[in-house]
Amino acid sequence: MAYPKVYVDGILLNWADRLFPAPYKRPRSAPGLSPVLLHLALRSGGKAARVRAQVDRTARKVPEVMVKVTNKKSAGRGMAAIREHLDYISRNAKIEMEDQDREIFNDRQALRQLKESWQVSGRRRIPDETENGRGLDALNLMFSMQPGTPPELVKDAVRDLLQEEFRGREYLFVLHTDKLHPHVHVCLKTEATRELPRLRHGRKELQRWREGFAENLRQRGIEANATPRPTRGQPRFPVPLHEYHRDRKTPRPPSPPPPVSPHAFQPQRDAWRAMAHVLNRSSRPEDVGLAKRIVAFWRSTPVGAVAPSPSSLPPEPRNHENPERLQRARIAAARLNHPALFEPDPGNPATRRQIEPLSRLRHVSGGDLVQDRQNPELLLQPHARGHLER
Known part of the structure; x- marks a missing residue:
């Protein structure tokens, strides 16, 4: 029956x-x-x-969307590290940046004023250097999609997600098209405000941001998915950092993956x-x-x-x-x-x-x-x- x-x-x-x-x-x-x-x-x-x-x-x-935290060991701690990251993602003000109010920054003078305002605009001043025991002052994210996706649609999808998820916070984002896959870098202040607690970025939050990013892309006519790796039957085979850099300098045939349980x-x-x-x-x-x-x-x-x-x-x-x-x-x-x-x-x-x-x-x-x-x-x-x- x-x-x-x-x-x-x-x-x-x-x-x-x-x-x-x-x-x-x-x-x-x-x-x-x-x-x-x-x-x-x-x-x-x-x-x-x-x-x-x-x-x-x-x-x-x-195709699966990717949301990645790009903070390195000392990135996001102290205003000196934040300035360095903003210079990197804006290519020293050669690529226009956009903030939470949709204001555009595309020259060195505007970027310099933006850095000064970021340092003092919160509830407390961000120190220039890292302090012991101090958490992240800024979170660096990257939203990426497969090659061939229209870059402007990717940027629009990220803009809508940021307005939905981080309303009331300060952030900057910039679109990069120098690689085959279009991706958007986001620099987001993590400090608590009067209305919002300190920003967390655990696995649940990253999965929610992936789903929101994929949903915004589907609303713009681009097929996108956001599922965990176990759901797709994809085991994770971590590569040690020294092997990753070694293979980048001297390409060699990939080693067979470990057996799957x-x-x-x-x-x-x-x-x-x-x-x-x-x-x-x-x-x-x-x-x-x-x-x-x-x-x-x-x-x-x-x-x-x-x-x-x-x-x-x-x-x-x-x-x-x-x-x-x-x-x-x-x-x-x-x-x-x-x-x-x-x-x-x-x-x-x-x-x-x-x-x-x-x-x-x-x-x-x-x-x-x-x-x-x-x-x-x-x-x-x-x-x-x-x-x-x-």
């Missing part, structure tokens, strides 16, 4: 928080055809449409698997096509190309005194690591038969239990606490 759209929307919302950052909240109930889930889907039609659009952009590998991406794999399953059983043909794109997308990722090995499965529980509990935990572990997305591709598009054996289990109650979608029984996870069996 084909699933109706309202059921599919509820399942997508139920799994979206594992792939995309909030505001998509997962309900506490198991994903069945329950009144709670149906009520959630009926009330959140707009959220479900956004999730579908996000899934489609990710499966089609839409599929178990590290288990939450993302389960979410993509559940979405592909429910979309493949939908009554809408476009949902079935989206399910095929999801399977093809995950197989093309570095993590999806590696089949889970026995060493990547969760360890067995330490308590072996209860055989029944041990057997149920083994069944749960096997179902959660079902290799449905790792079957060899015969060269044809994915069919319903290839997607149907996806896992039917779902985490509930904080991860200690899983529930079978077709049967009412609950199974214990391998990592369940020992007191649950009492």
Whole structure:
């Protein structure tokens, strides 16, 4: 039986928080055809449409935007470092800069007056040199997009984001087109004001700025996406700084990346698997096509190309005194690591038969239990606490 759209929307919302950052909240109930889930889907039609659009952009590998903090060891601390950075991003006043009031600075005299006003315009004067224990006086950001994007549209998107996120703060930004990818440098004062606290720039803030930047680009007709690396199945392979500079001076063939652990991406794999399953059983043909794109997308990722090995499965529980509990935990572990997305591709598009054996289990109650979608029984996870069996 084909699933109706309202059921599919509820399942997508139920799994979206594992792939995309909030505001998509997962309900506490198991994903069945329950009144709670149906009520959630009926009330959140707009959220479900956004999730579908996000899934489609990710499966089609839409270009990802980049927001990067460019502060070096001593940058942003003290007015001397801020002056040096402003000279760098403005190329010594050869490129016009714009502030929060849309005032343009394009000559040395205007830039010199701007530096003097920045030093004394806050609640306290910024010292020339760095002080011990003093935080950042200015945050340096860079917003970048893929080569070929119209530079003026990138600048307009950044301007709107700055006005939305940093209203009431002082900042300067400048567009650079000297490289293939257009990018905008932003210098932003971080001090607290009477209305605003001191500016933070953690992972959550950077992800929110990425999403806002991508949304502003989409409003201008440019396809852009902002998803975390684990969602795209992209492990991070950090390169030591000395190796990075060594390879820049003397190019050499890239070294093979370290082995990928599929178990590290288990939450993302389960979410993509559940979405592909429910979309493949939908009554809408476009949902079935989206399910095929999801399977093809995950197989093309570095993590999806590696089949889970026995060493990547969760360890067995330490308590072996209860055989029944041990057997149920083994069944749960096997179902959660079902290799449905790792079957060899015969060269044809994915069919319903290839997607149907996806896992039917779902985490509930904080991860200690899983529930079978077709049967009412609950199974214990391998990592369940020992007191649950009492």
